[in-house]
Amino acid sequence: MPNLPFLSLDFQHRLIERDLKSAFSQALKKGNFILGDQVNLFEREFANYHESKYCVGVGNGHDALLIALKTLGVGAGDEVIVPSHTCQATWLAVMNAGAKPVAAEVDPATYTIGVKQIEDQISKRTRAIIPVHLYGYPCEMDKIMAIAKKHHLLVVEDNAQAHGAIFKNRMTGRWGTINATSFYPTKNLGALGDGGAILTNDKKLGDLANTFRNYGSNKKGVHSTQGFNSRLDEIQAAVLRIKLKKLNEWNEMRTRNAELYFDELNNVGDLRLPPQATDIARPVFHLFVIQTAHREKLKKFLSKNGLGTSVHYPIPVHLQPAYSHLSYKKGSLPIAEGLAKTVLSLPIYPGLKKGQIETICEAIKSFF
Numbered sequence: 196m197p198n199l200p201f202l203s204l205d206f207q208h209r210l211i212e213r214d215l216k217s218a219f220s221q222a223l224k225k226g227n228f229i230l231g232d233q234v235n236l237f238e239r240e241f242a243n244y245h246e247s248k249y250c251v252g253v254g255n256g257h258d259a260l261l262i263a264l265k266t267l268g269v270g271a272g273d274e275v276i277v278p279s280h281t282c283q284a285t286w287l288a289v290m291n292a293g294a295k296p297v298a299a300e301v302d303p304a305t306y307t308i309g310v311k312q313i314e315d316q317i318s319k320r321t322r323a324i325i326p327v328h329l330y331g332y333p334c335e336m337d338k339i340m341a342i343a344k345k346h347h348l349l350v351v352e353d354n355a356q357a358h359g360a361i362f363k364n365r366m367t368g369r370w371g372t373i374n375a376t377s378f379y380p381t382k383n384l385g386a387l388g389d390g391g392a393i394l395t396n397d398k399k400l401g402d403l404a405n406t407f408r409n410y411g412s413n414k415k416g417v418h419s420t421q422g423f424n425s426r427l428d429e430i431q432a433a434v435l436r437i438k439l440k441k442l443n444e445w446n447e448m449r450t451r452n453a454e455l456y457f458d459e460l461n462n463v464g465d466l467r468l469p470p471q472a473t474d475i476a477r478p479v480f481h482l483f484v485i486q487t488a489h490r491e492k493l494k495k496f497l498s499k500n501g502l503g504t505s506v507h508y509p510i511p512v513h514l515q516p517a518y519s520h521l522s523y524k525k526g527s528l529p530i531a532e533g534l535a536k537t538v539l540s541l542p543i544y545p546g547l548k549k550g551q552i553e554t555i556c557e558a559i560k561s562f563f
């Protein structure tokens with residue numbers, strides 16, 4: 196029987212082990228662990244990768260979103276439109292900024308925030324929209340930016356799951372006013388611990404984000420604003436520099452894995468497959484998420500056959516106990532609630548072999 200985990204980073208890390216170890220020993224020798232050369236260099240390289248002007252490395256993806264919102268002046272009394280179906284960090288950052296998340300339902304075919312649904316949620320208090328390129332699939336950024344312009348709203352992309360995705364010849368993470376991402380170890384570009392970054396083309400916003408991450412100070416001893424302590428550290432930055440060089444190659448491996456699934460799982464049972472690339476949208480398959488009414492049984496069946504899967508996410512954000520004060524009732528966001536019951540993530544990581552994907556697909560076919 197196979198023993199195939201849902202996720203493994205072994206392949207990535209074996210390939211770059213020597214470079215990683217050499218980066219660790221250089222960091223030890225240098226002895227400067229916070230806001231040094233490696234962070235500066237990574238910030239420049241990550242900005243260049245996106246053809247963006249400014250990058251600010253921060254402690255994690257949640258803080259990247261939080262600092263992006265604070266930098267824009269979003270806070271108490273403001274509403275921020277967020278997708279109904281996302282990682283809960285998207286909503287939490289809005290609340291930690293003092294603002295109120297307002298959910299717009301996602302399109303169940305692409306898993307991303309619906310454009311019409313955004314417009315329906317705009318009120319006098321709306322200040323910003325956070326589109327999330329969920330599972331690596333880009334949102335319709337042209338239309339979202341047009342709505343934002345029409346209603347004088349700010350846009351913060353949550354690009355945590357879509358490093359390297361492209362929409363209309365422009366990378367995700369460089370469409371919005373200011374954008375946030377995470378380098379949580381399992382992301383397409385992942386650190387060996389926590390990490391995150393903010394991207395923007397606006398120098399003022401870049402400088403302010405820079406100040407916010409470091410106790411509200413960008414001049415030693417002077418604190419111009421009430422900030423946070425959320426800095427990307429030197430060792431993580433060194434790791435990310437090594438991995439950034441591999442990102443496109445690893446994204447291509449994910450895409451080839453996805454193509455195998457699309458071929459094998461076409462017309463199997465009641466499966467609904469994730470959206471494929473189009474002329475304008477090039478996803479990076481952070482996850483490969485199928486939908487089936489038999490999710491629990493299928494998950495159990497695969498597990499019994501030694502095949503790991505996962506669910507992103509089993510409880511919709513609005514029904515989490517922590518967010519009950521937002522007063523969303525069961526049934527209020529039916530698409531998000533439906534997805535929470537039907538989505539199943541299959542292994543997709545770089546290094547997964549063709550034969551392993553075939554084994555997973557055979558098992559799924561035999562289940563149905």
Ligand SMILES: *Cc1c(COP(=O)(O)O)cnc(C)c1O
Nearest residue numbers: 255256257282284285355377379
């Ligand atoms: C991972 C993730 C985050 C949060 O990142 P952390 O680094 O864990 O704080 C935010 N949004 C989305 C969509 C994510 O997938």
